[in-house]
Amino acid sequence: MKRIATLICATTLGLMANIATAQPNITDLSFTDPWIRGSVPGQKNGAGYLIIDNKSGQPAAMVSANSDRADRIELHTIVREDGVAKMREVQEIPVPANGSVTLQPGGYHVMFIGLTQPFKEGESIPVKLNFSDGRSAEVTFTVKAPTYMGGGGMQGHGHGGHGMMKGN
Template sequence: MKRSLLKTLSISILSLGFCGSLMAQDVSKTVTTNAIKIENAYTRATAPGQQVAGGFMKIENKGAASDQLVSASSPSAGEVQLHEMAMDGNVMKMRQVKDIAVPPNGAVELKPGGYHLMFMNLKGPFAAGQTVPVKLKFAKAGEVEVKLPVNAMGAMHDKH
C-alpha cells in the first residue's frame, strides 16, 4: 500500500514538473510560424502610472524573400507602435517608423537603442513575472502571436 501510494505520488510530481516545463515554453522563448521565427522576446516591468513600455526580440526570416513587420497590437495597450532610436546629429532621437524590414535568410533585432515596439497608453502596469500578449503583423508572413515575458525594471536581457 505504501509503495503504491509512493509510486502514485512520484508519478504525479513528475507529471506536474513536465506540465510546468511545457507552460514555461509557452512564454515565448521561441515562436516559429511560416518563414518567421521570433526569439528572446521580452519587455520590462513598469512603474505605477507609467503609460509607455518597450518590447524587444529577435526576428528571423527563414524565407528566400524579404518581409516587413508592418504593425503590432496588444490587449495590454491602447496602441503598439514600431519605433527606432537613431542619431540626429549629436542627439539620439526616437521616432515612429512605418515598418521594419526583415531581410531574406536574415534577422533584425528589436533592442534598446535601436528598433523596438512601443506600447502606448498601457491598460495597467507590466509586472515582473507576467506576460504581455502581442500580435505581430508581417507583410508576407501574416500574423504571428507571441507572449513577451515581463522582466524586472532595469533588467537587461541577453546582453542588451
C-alpha cells in the same frame, strides 16, 4: 472546345503558382527571446524587444502589432539628432531574406502607448505581430525587471521557440 478547357486549366495553374509565391509560410519566421521592460510607477508607455529570424529567401517586414494592454502600438527606432537619442516611429521593421533583425534597447522596438495596466515582472503578454504580406504571429512576451537591459551580447542566440505561430 477541348482547346478552351486546356487554356483555362493552364491559367488556373498559373494563378495558383502566383499565390504560392506571394504567401511564404509563417513557419519561415521565428521569434526568439521576446521581452518587455517592466513598468515603473506612473509609466504610461512601454517597450518590447525580440529577435525575428527569416528562414525564407524572401524579405519580410513587420508593419504593426496589437495587444489589449495598450491603447495602441507603434513601431519605433532610435535616431541620433545633434547628439541626442530620440525615438522615431517607422512604417515597418524589415527582416532580410535568410537573415534576422534584432529589436533591442537603443534600436528598433515595439512601443506600447497608453498602458491599460502596468507591466509587472514575470507576466506573460501575448502580442500579435503583423507582417506586410498579411501574415501574423501571436508571440508571448515575458516582462522583465525595469532595470533589465537585454540578453547580454546575443551570443549563442538560441531559438527558444517562445512564439506561437498562427497562419492567416
